[in-house]
Amino acid sequence: MNKHLLSMRDLTSEDVTRILDTADSFREVGTRVVKKVPALRGRAVVNLFYEDSTRTRISFELAAKRLSADVINFTAAGSSVAKGESLKDTALTLQAMGADAIVIRHASSGAPYALTQWVSGSVLNAGDGTHEHPTQALLDLYTIRERFGRLEGLRVAIVGDVLHSRVARSLTVGLATMGAQTTLVGPPTLLPPSAPTWGAETSYALDEVLPKADVCYMLRVQTERQRLQFFPTVREYARLYGLSRERVAQLPENAMIMHPGPMNRGIEIASDVADLPQAVIEAQVTNGIAVRMSLLYLMLGGEGDA
């Protein structure tokens, strides 16, 4: 396993399979009364979150603790960062403390790469700017594989603000690596011009894509984008690209509905749709812990610094 996890492009299909297979075992640990194993006892995992994110941070924290590692949470608010400390100085401090792994979420694309220059531990990208969010993609791949028993040959539609979505980029790369087919759907203003290089097709017409989609993955749309005129009104966006009850009826029978959260009920996904059994949003959360445990175990369970 690679020392760092910065981008889905760093993982081969064998790597992904190994991560997902190992996550199965960690999911079983989550069903025990004592949801803990001593595998990473004595190791220190630092959560370095420059952006607010309750769910991802808690997911990593639980994952590390269930592996018996020590967890240090570092959030930007009320910290040395607020006093103006640079990423580099923070990194050097963590290095001096002996962090075995650093999980970093940052508003600037590429921050995790910079971090690898200053620390000797493993770096995990928990979301950098609009670039990538590989652990989210892996947990989504896990959820999809669990439902369908495979990833190869599946057709996935990713719908919404693809241009600004690091989740979309990571997931598209991951799906391509595992032999699945992705169609990116959204208004032309929110689809990246470079989409063909991601290995995906694009479409502006959601109603044409839905009948052929095994998985319908809805992205969150920020209403801020309306202010910047990426679309005229939230109402029109919901009309053209929102997953309504009527649209759900167009999906094939076994199709799965996913959303990385948090949801804008009523905008990209109708409120009653979010509660349908096809919508596996809660399972995504449970699987997230297992996948992150798998990553930490595989990355730290081998020899320390090679």
Next chain:
Amino acid sequence: MPERTIFRGVRLVDPAAGRDEHADVVVVDGVIESVDPAGKGSGTGEIVEGDGLVLAPGFVDLHCHLREPGWEDRETVETGSRAAAAGGFTAVAAMANTDPVADNAAVIQEVLTLAEKAGLCDVSPVGAITIGLAGEVLTEMGEMASLGVRMFSDDGHCVPRSRVLRMALEYARAFDVIIAEHCEDTSLSEGTHVHEGPTSEARRLGDTPPRPRRSSSRATSLWRASPEAACTCATSRPRGPLSWFAGPRARACG
């Protein structure tokens, strides 16, 4: 019982087909059945003596103002349609600078309904690019397109902010519509009446610098930035494609 009409001895002018000839034209149930050289047309039916009058495909005006809703004292959909039909125009595109502005589905629907009621020619309402033609916020083009709107323009005004026009061009790609930009930089044209030249210099029409020729360069460069968008520069005489107009109730006028 099929309705048969024979236009005898007309001058058939069809530029698209390269035809300009004297002919007998037979129309059955609203569809042209045959075109024969003059005097050779056969069969029964109502006969319309052509007398060398021109018979042509209906003309299309891609840029007109029907002024309804809001300025019914100047023009209405009905009076405008009547004038169009009288001149051989079977289809017109009506610009959005009405009051209220045609920047939403409700006004578009109103114009469509008025045109249907008048029943004289096809009216294709043009939707505004920005709300109130103010050049700031995009209109719900998707919803208007679903009513059949095929062209959007803030005509009367240009869209002054390049960013807004660019977003409009990109967004419109999803709907197979045309964005028609009124190419006039008001910072240059304000207070002027004619283009620069010896006449305007001599007569100094208007207190301020004379009106320049079409300032199309900005729109052209935007077009290059977004090549798949369809953008046409429209001032008072359009030069857009005619082929996208397919009116189901187009009537032939002699």
Next chain:
Amino acid sequence: MSGGRLLDEAEIRRAVTRIAHEILEGNRGAESVVLVGIANRGDDLARRLAVEIERIEGTGVPVGALDITFYRDDIGLRSEAPEVHETRIDFDITGRTVVLVDDVLYTGRTIRAALDALVDFGRPTAVQLAVLVDRGHRELPIRADYVGKNVPTRHDEVVRVALTEVDGEDAVVVEEPA
């Protein structure tokens, strides 16, 4: 002991039958007994023992599988994190006698890890150990209660157990170092 076949299919079968009898004898019946096999192969052996016990006593015995990879004491010392197998213990072990089952007992570290894991599942009344082969060289104070065959070996030799469920045949062989 030089390289060669230690146990063939028939000998493995007899060993399993004998161990089954010994478990029943040592626990005065099957009533409070549960079997937990240590993946990989220990769980297949545990299942075979359960079948034998049912044949002899007429009663079934719960069987579970335990993967101890996360409890190993050498995590971070090998080049790659070791591969994980399935853990499935669908019954409560508290108040029962757990018989751990493994194919080969060597240094005893695997059993130590298994004991740690069991503690996370409950509090058994007692834990016993059944192994197919005991090859000596203990590094921890661990001993087996039931042994198929005692085989003295050199440290550099490799003892390989093949089971039909995993390897397509039944055999125990000792291999010379490469």
